[in-house]
Amino acid sequence: ESYTARAVIVAAGKSPRLLDVPGEKEFTGRGVTYCSTCDAPLFAGMDVAVVGGGNSGLDAVVQLMRICPKVYLIEITPTLRADEVLQEKVRSAKNVEIMTRTAVREIHGDNFVTGITVENLETRTLRTIDVKGVFVEIGLVPNADFVKELVALNRYGEIPVDCGAWTGVPGLYAAGDVTDVPEKQIICAAGDGAKAALGAYSYLVRLPVSLDWSDQRTKQ
Numbered sequence: 354e355s356y357t358a359r360a361v362i363v364a365a366g367k368s369p370r371l372l373d374v375p376g377e378k379e380f381t382g383r384g385v386t387y388c389s390t391c392d393a394p395l396f397a398g399m400d401v402a403v404v405g406g407g408n409s410g411l412d413a414v415v416q417l418m419r420i421c422p423k424v425y426l427i428e429i430t431p432t433l434r435a436d437e438v439l440q441e442k443v444r445s446a447k448n449v450e451i452m453t454r455t456a457v458r459e460i461h462g463d464n465f466v467t468g469i470t471v472e473n474l475e476t477r478t479l480r481t482i483d484v485k486g487v488f489v490e491i492g493l494v495p496n497a498d499f500v501k502e503l504v505a506l507n508r509y510g511e512i513p514v515d516c517g518a519w520t521g522v523p524g525l526y527a528a529g530d531v532t533d534v535p536e537k538q539i540i541c542a543a544g545d546g547a548k549a550a551l552g553a554y555s556y557l558v559r560l561p562v563s564l565d566w567s568d569q570r571t572k573q
């Protein structure tokens with residue numbers, strides 16, 4: 354179906370990139386999580402694994418290493434890619450074990466996660482680690498493909514907006530995780546949504562009389 358509108362607000366969010374290993378789907382929400390900002394405190398006092406050696410992964414480790422006895426950081430490539438300052442913090446923590454060239458092969462559990470099996474890609478050896486939490490921090494994909502012909506996405510595939518949630522394209526607004534606004538939290542997305550709605554309203558009421566949306570509605 355196609356709809357006609359004079360203004361559009363895109364709020365399609367982001368989808369977490371998945372590990373795609375046995376146990377991941379089964380234990381999502383029962384030990385497997387994709388948001389350390391949201392879920393880290395739930396794992397206080399427990400051993401956990403963080404998958405992903407970029408900035409998101411190391412942000413997660415920095416939060417978790419203060420509240421968890423042991424944090425395993427698992428990165429598939431030979432090196433961590435996070436900012437140097439985060440790497441220094443993580444490397445200097447006594448309770449963080451960094452495993453590069455290592456891939457997660459399986460997540461185990463009963464009702465909740467009890468451990469993971471990882472493979473060292475150099476030695477091809479498998480190791481099972483007891484953890485209660487698995488933080489998957491291997492990237493989030495913005496659901497913005499369908500607007501990429503209208504607006505230039507940034508290098509992360511996000512929709513750039515100004516502080517009024519405007520994309521720079523007349524009538525096109527965007528809000529929440531799909532945008533380049535840095536913090537990806539509900540309260541931020543809701544605030545951005547309000548800004549986008551006000552921006553769209555302001556745009557609509559300033560359309561010439563011939564295009565005025567309220568006129569169109571009255572005529573119908």
Ligand SMILES: Cc1cc2nc3c(=O)[nH]c(=O)nc-3n(C[C@H](O)[C@H](O)[C@H](O)COP(=O)(O)OP(=O)(O)OC[C@H]3O[C@@H](n4cnc5c(N)ncnc54)[C@H](O)[C@@H]3O)c2cc1C
Nearest residue numbers: 364365366367387388391496529530531537538539540542
């Ligand atoms: C596991 C997890 C836990 C989280 N926990 C918290 C928390 O505790 N507190 C917190 O503040 N934040 C949390 N967050 C972050 C929070 O969920 C997001 O910041 C917030 O939901 C963003 O809102 P949004 O409306 O931009 O996107 P979303 O909430 O992702 O909503 C986007 C919607 O658009 C739909 N959609 C996608 N593509 C299209 C399309 N082409 N057409 C139409 N619809 C489409 C999607 O199906 C979805 O329903 C969590 C995130 C994750 C992944």
